[in-house]
Structure formats: structure tokens, C-alpha cells
Amino acid sequence: MIEINLTKKLRSTGGSMLLDLELKIKKGEFVSLYGVSGAGKTCTLRVLSGLLTPDKGRIVVNGTTWFDAGKKINLSPQQRKIGYVFQDYALFPNMTVRQNLEFALQKGQSKSIVDNLVAIVELGDFLNRKPSTLSGGQQQRVALARALVQRPEILILDEPLSALDHKMRSKLQEYILKVHNAFNLTTILVSHNIGEIVKLSNHIYELHNGRVVREGKALDFFNAERNSAKFRFTGEVIHIEKEEVIYVVSVLVGNSVVKVVTDREEALALTLGDQVFVASKAFNPILERI
Amino acid sequence: MDWQPLVLTFKLAFVTTIILLVIAVPIANWLSSTHSKMKPVVETLVSMPLVLPPTVLGFYMLVAFSPANFFGNWLNEWLGIRLIFSFEGLVVASIIYSLPFMVQPLQAGLASISPTLKEAAYTMGKSKRTTLFRILLPNIKSSILTGIVLTFAHTVGEFGVVLMIGGNMPGKTKVASIAIYDEVEALNYAAANNYSMILFAITFAILLLVYLINGGYLKRYSR
Numbered sequence: 001m002i003e004i005n006l007t008k009k010l011r012s013t014g015g016s017m018l019l020d021l022e023l024k025i026k027k028g029e030f031v032s033l034y035g036v037s038g039a040g041k042t043c044t045l046r047v048l049s050g051l052l053t054p055d056k057g058r059i060v061v062n063g064t065t066w067f068d069a070g071k072k073i074n075l076s077p078q079q080r081k082i083g084y085v086f087q088d089y090a091l092f093p094n095m096t097v098r099q100n101l102e103f104a105l106q107k108g109q110s111k112s113i114v115d116n117l118v119a120i121v122e123l124g125d126f127l128n129r130k131p132s133t134l135s136g137g138q139q140q141r142v143a144l145a146r147a148l149v150q151r152p153e154i155l156i157l158d159e160p161l162s163a164l165d166h167k168m169r170s171k172l173q174e175y176i177l178k179v180h181n182a183f184n185l186t187t188i189l190v191s192h193n194i195g196e197i198v199k200l201s202n203h204i205y206e207l208h209n210g211r212v213v214r215e216g217k218a219l220d221f222f223n224a225e226r227n228s229a230k231f232r233f234t235g236e237v238i239h240i241e242k243e244e245v246i247y248v249v250s251v252l253v254g255n256s257v258v259k260v261v262t263d264r265e266e267a268l269a270l271t272l273g274d275q276v277f278v279a280s281k282a283f284n285p286i287l288e289r290i
Numbered sequence: 291m292d293w294q295p296l297v298l299t300f301k302l303a304f305v306t307t308i309i310l311l312v313i314a315v316p317i318a319n320w321l322s323s324t325h326s327k328m329k330p331v332v333e334t335l336v337s338m339p340l341v342l343p344p345t346v347l348g349f350y351m352l353v354a355f356s357p358a359n360f361f362g363n364w365l366n367e368w369l370g371i372r373l374i375f376s377f378e379g380l381v382v383a384s385i386i387y388s389l390p391f392m393v394q395p396l397q398a399g400l401a402s403i404s405p406t407l408k409e410a411a412y413t414m415g416k417s418k419r420t421t422l423f424r425i426l427l428p429n430i431k432s433s434i435l436t437g438i439v440l441t442f443a444h445t446v447g448e449f450g451v452v453l454m455i456g457g458n459m460p461g462k463t464k465v466a467s468i469a470i471y472d473e474v475e476a477l478n479y480a481a482a483n484n485y486s487m488i489l490f491a492i493t494f495a496i497l498l499l500v501y502l503i504n505g506g507y508l509k510r511y512s513r
Binding site for chain 2: 051078080081083084087093094104146147
């Protein structure tokens with residue numbers, strides 16, 4: 001159980017903001033933090049991992065106090081032992097993949113965990129390569145494996161897949177789920193991608209201006225006011241076009257484009273890049289073998 | 291030709307560079323990561339030798355190290371060190387004089403490393419010291435090389451400070467730049483030219499090597 005109850009004044013790009021958090025994350029859960037840029041998602045991860053010190057409040061993890069402003073307790077990032085996958089991966093450029101992984105070993109820890117992780121994320125072919133010679137997806141796998149070498153109980157993923165293409169994304173989502181289950185992790189993911197959040201997490205917190213404005217179970221969360229639909233996909237609005245009296249909105253679902261007819265009001269409410277659901281209820285979708 | 295001034299010059303440059311490397315790493319590391327209000331003050335002090343006339347620096351060190359004054363007297367009585375008109379004095383003066391040439395490249399190099407590298411090491415339970423030696427320094431090799439070479443070359447070229455604090459004692463403080471000045475004063479142009487040519491050639495060779503290494507030219511050929 002991770003209990004976070006704290007405040008921290010932040011200076012962000014749009015002036016100052018108060019991070020005011022109250023979170024309770026159960027052991028073994030896969031939690032996502034969702035929200036617009038600058039809502040305080042990354043800061044939440046940094047506060048939990050000890051890279052950022054709150055002004056007031058407490059952080060208690062599995063009964064151990066990590067931070068308590070009143071009692072002046074503040075464990076260093078070193079003592080917190082969190083597996084942290086950074087957005088830029090933070091692989092050490094001077095080391096090979098194997099050296100990157102072995103650097104994360106704790107004193108006296110057996111090297112067998114490295115081989116184990118290498119097998120899980122299928123890195124065997126790249127062990128002697130430097131990070132700069134790897135593709136984005138390969139670097140991502142190294143970062144994920146490296147974060148797990150010290151056997152943390154908590155895994156933090158800061159927009160880990162944002163730089164990858166769709167195919168790589170879904171492959172890596174599977175790796176993430178695999179390690180989450182294999183190592184009994186409590187995982188906290190920051191993501192903008194609704195599809196990814198729904199696919200991976202049990203519980204979602206939406207942050208806005210440093211506060212949790214909404215929370216809920218993954219599927220209910222993005223579907224709060226709607227009835228259950230027959231089929232439903234998430235996608236991104238990539239084009240809006242006016243044709244006579246109607247509007248045609250092109251939505252990128254996975255790697256195919258779906259055109260949806262909408263009326264004027266609906267179309268004007270959308271902007272390019274919006275994440276939307278494409279759903280149908282009244283009609284049965286047609287399946288055709290290809 | 292008397293080789294002593296050249297040997298002394300390179301001995302001084304070598305000792306100064308080694309000591310400065312040890313001193314400058316913690317200073318640069320602190321400067322590149324601190325948010326302290328003292329930072330601009332420390333940065334200014336470190337950079338002062340860049341703009342201050344060497345004679346000013348040399349003059350104050352001469353005053354400070356003189357056994358007639360408190361500090362010089364204390365050094366002399368308690369540690370038995372006399373820093374004026376001695377090789378040790380030249381080393382101390384050179385360290386202060388060349389400090390910015392070592393600190394600034396290291397600081398710039400450390401500041402250019404993504405902070406997440408450091409943070410990643412911390413979250414893996416690695417101490418600040420381990421992170422510095424295994425992650426930060428190995429990733430700024432070219433900055434370290436630049437610092438070493440600039441310090442070395444700058445110490446070789448030192449004149450004003452050496453003259454003020456060391457004087458012109460053969461075998462002790464008479465370095466090549468002083469020897470050149472000495473020979474010119476004695477209208478002995480041939481000897482001055484010998485020293486000058488050697489300094490010119492060596493300095494050129496050292497700097498060329500740095501640009502070859504930092505520019506990656508040597509790696510390209512070794513592949």
C-alpha cells in the first residue's frame with residue numbers, strides 16, 4: 001500500500017502551481033496517472049521516488065515512512081529502491097547494454113537476475129552494444145529491464161512509450177504487463193494515450209493543476225456517462241473536413257484511419273490530436289476475413 | 291643549450307595539472323549541480339585569474355606567502371614550507387592561476403549531461419560518489435581532456451605570476467618563459483629562439499592532438 005498525502009509548490013512554465021496530492025495505491029495494482037501536460041504527473045513520480053522533496057505531508061509505503069515533513073523523515077532516492085523508467089530512458093552512454101544492467105545490481109546480488117530479465121524482454125542479441133546503436137524500442141526494453149534489476153516493489157514508468165511507433169508500442173505494453181505480473185510489482189504509469197491506459201491499468205487518476213480531479217476503474221473512467229457500446233475503439237482525431245452540411249472526422253485507430261460523419265456542433269467541439277472513442281451501438285459491425 | 295628551464299617548465303605543468311584535476315572535479319561537480327546563493331560568488335572567484343593581470347595575482351601571493359607576514363610565517367614555522375622563490379610556491383601559484391582552465395570545461399561538461407542519468411543511478415541505490423566516478427566522469431572524457439590540456443598549456447605559458455613569486459633562480463624557478471626573457475635581455479637571440487621554437491612546437495602538437503581526439507579523427511582511422 002502506498003499512501004501519499006502531501007503538498008509541494010511547483011514553478012512550472014505557466015507560473016506557480018500547488019501540487020496537492022492524496023493517493024492510496026494498493027499493493028500489486030497497475031495505476032495510471034492521466035492528464036494534460038503540466039498537470040503534475042511527472043512531479044508526482046519524482047516526489048514518490050525522492051527526486052523532489054515535498055513541502056508538507058507524508059509518504060508511507062507498506063507501513064514504512066518514506067517522508068514525513070513533521071518528523072523530518074526523508075529517505076533518499078537511494079534508500080527508496082524504486083524501479084524508475086525515465087521518459088528519455090536515461091541509459092548510460094558509456095556502458096554496453098550488459099554493463100547498464102549490471103550497474104544496477106546491488107552489493108552482493110547475484111547476476112542471475114540480469115540473465116533472467118534479458119530473457120524476458122528478449123535483449124540477448126544486443127548485450128554488447130552501446131545504447132546509442134539501439135533503436136528506440138530496444139533502448140526502452142533496456143531501460144525497463146534495468147529498472148527491475150534491483151528487484152523493486154514499485155515500478156514507475158514516465159511516458160515510456162511516447163516516442164515509439166504503434167507496433168512497437170503494443171509489443172512493449174505486453175512486456176510491461178509481463179514483468180508487472182512476473183515480479184508482483186505495484187506499477188505507476190504516466191501516459192497520455194487512453195488506449196494504453198485502458199489496456200494496462202486497473203485504476204486511473206486524472207490530474208489537473210496539481211490535484212486529482214477524477215479517479216476510477218480503467219474502463220469506467222473513460223466511459224462514465226455513456227452506456228455500454230457494442231464495439232468501441234480509441235483513436236486520435238487527425239483530420240476534420242466540412243462537406244456540404246455535414247462534417248467528416250478522420251480518426252486514427254491503431255494504424256488505420258476511420259472516417260466518421262458528425263454534425264457541426266460535434267465537429268467544432270473537436271480539435272486535431274484529441275483522443276476520442278469510436279463506438280457503435282445500434283448496428284452490428286460487419287466482420288470480413290482478409 | 292641549457293635544458294633545465296624546459297625540464298622545470300614541464301615538471302611544473304605536470305604537477306599543477308595533476309593536482310588541479312583532483313581539486314577541480316569536486317568544485318565543478320558542486321557548481322554544476324548546486325542552487326546555492328554562493329554559486330555566483332564561487333564562480334567569480336574561480337574565473338578571476340582569467341581577467342586579472344598575472345602580476346596582480348603574483349603580487350598578492352608574494353605578500354601573502356612572505357615570511358614577514360602572518361600566513362607566510364605560519365607556513366614557514368609550522369609546516370616548514372617557504373612558498374616564495376621556491377618550486378612549491380610556483381606550484382601553488384600555478385594552481386590558482388590555472389584553476390578556471392580546469393574547472394570551466396569540467397563544469398560545462400557535467401552541466402551538459404542529462405540530469406536523468408544521475409537520477410537513474412540514484413534510484414538504483416548508487417551513492418553520489420559512485421555516480422560521479424562511474425557515470426558522470428566517463429561521459430565527459432572530452433571535457434576532462436580539454437581541461438587537462440588547457441591547464442597544462444596555460445601553465446607552460448605562465449610568465450607574470452612566476453616572475454613575481456618565483457623570480458629567476460636556475461633549477462628552482464627559472465622556467466622556459468623566464469629563460470626566454472632572460473636571454474633576450476642579454477641580447478642572446480639564438481638561445482631565446484631555441485627555447486621559443488621548442489615551446490611553439492610542443493604546444494602545437496599538444497593542441498593538435500586534443501582536436502584530433504575530440505573531433506573523433508583518430509577513432510575514424512582506427513576502425
